[in-house]
Amino acid sequence: MSKLHIRKNDTVVVLAGSDKGKTGKVLKVLVDKNRAIVEGVNLVSKSMKPSAKNPQGGIVKQEASIHISNLSLIDPKSGKATRVSIQHEGKNVIRVAKKSGEVIK
Numbered sequence: 001m002s003k004l005h006i007r008k009n010d011t012v013v014v015l016a017g018s019d020k021g022k023t024g025k026v027l028k029v030l031v032d033k034n035r036a037i038v039e040g041v042n043l044v045s046k047s048m049k050p051s052a053k054n055p056q057g058g059i060v061k062q063e064a065s066i067h068i069s070n071l072s073l074i075d076p077k078s079g080k081a082t083r084v085s086i087q088h089e090g091k092n093v094i095r096v097a098k099k100s101g102e103v104i105k
Contacts, residue, residue, distance in 0.1 A: 035065035
């Protein structure tokens, strides 16, 4: 299993695809598939049968996963896309933005 530079609740920008340039919060990271689900990005229409939760049924828009390579973390200082550096402090792993040197929480 590989280590990924993106985690849940990170703010990311889409680098490629039909949603290029959009930003959003990471809702879920699918580590085994190297994909992530980002809020408001890669929306697809899904047909839903009527159920107790959704009594009307019909067509629902929801986010589909997008490959991690098409996402870049947003620098907390400048607000632009940045690469990530990994630093170790004892047993702790700290992510640092390459552009500004700012620690990513």
